[in-house]
Amino acid sequence: EPEVTQTPSHQVTQMGQEVILRCVPISNHLYFYWYRQILGQKVEFLVSFYNNEISEKSEIFDDQFSVERPDGSNFTLKIRSTKLEDSAMYFCASKRETGKRELFFGEGSRLTVL
Amino acid sequence: AQRVTQPEKLLSVFKGAPVELKCNYSYSGSPELFWYVQYSRQRLQLLLRHISRESIKGFTADLNKGETSFHLKKPFAQEEDSAMYYCALSGGETGNQFYFGTGTSLTVIP
Numbered sequence: 001e002p003e004v005t006q007t008p009s010h011q012v013t014q015m016g017q018e019v020i021l022r023c024v025p026i027s028n029h030l031y032f033y034w035y036r037q038i039l040g041q042k043v044e045f046l047v048s049f050y051n052n053e054i055s056e057k058s059e060i061f062d063d064q065f066s067v068e069r070p071d072g073s074n075f076t077l078k079i080r081s082t083k084l085e086d087s088a089m090y091f092c093a094s095k096r097e098t099g100k101r102e103l104f105f106g107e108g109s110r111l112t113v114l
Numbered sequence: 115a116q117r118v119t120q121p122e123k124l125l126s127v128f129k130g131a132p133v134e135l136k137c138n139y140s141y142s143g144s145p146e147l148f149w150y151v152q153y154s155r156q157r158l159q160l161l162l163r164h165i166s167r168e169s170i171k172g173f174t175a176d177l178n179k180g181e182t183s184f185h186l187k188k189p190f191a192q193e194e195d196s197a198m199y200y201c202a203l204s205g206g207e208t209g210n211q212f213y214f215g216t217g218t219s220l221t222v223i224p
Contacts, residue, residue, distance in 0.1 A: 004157075031210055042216040043158070043200060056211060091158065095210070102148070103202075103212055105158040 006106035023092030120215035137201030
């Protein structure tokens, strides 16, 4: 069964460094998402992406964040200058169709900012 | 504004006992409701959705529009049900926005 895959599974970085989290969505899916889960807190929406552009983003997704689909398969989340409070689990998800359908999640990338 | 509320952060039940995980929502349109489960060190995965009206792993959930609830129930809990459970709502203008509750950690005591 096809799955959403994410790399790395865990990344440790120094505050102020740039981080890129990578996701390979399911191949025939059209909608892509990033969610964040700070330890002990809820899953928070960051951004959705469709047709090579951001379709919706939350207040969390400020100028330090960006997303890209550079090659038709990878979907990346870049954090330009990491802060301590960026430490979280970042989940990528994808969805096949428009409207109310199931999201398929990756296993997450744990980011630790020191 | 759309919101999903799961009032219980932690829930413990004995094996074989009934379990109910509560979820309430507020939404101005017609939402689609889901339950996602996250077993230890695994990804979030869909457990069930209200549209399907199905039973998965013995769990059921009925959408009650009057009470704006979508509680998850199972008559006899099993140890393997221990996990984190998230209620989610799909809505927004395009139906492509998903909102998650804060999650309930279920522990089934042997």
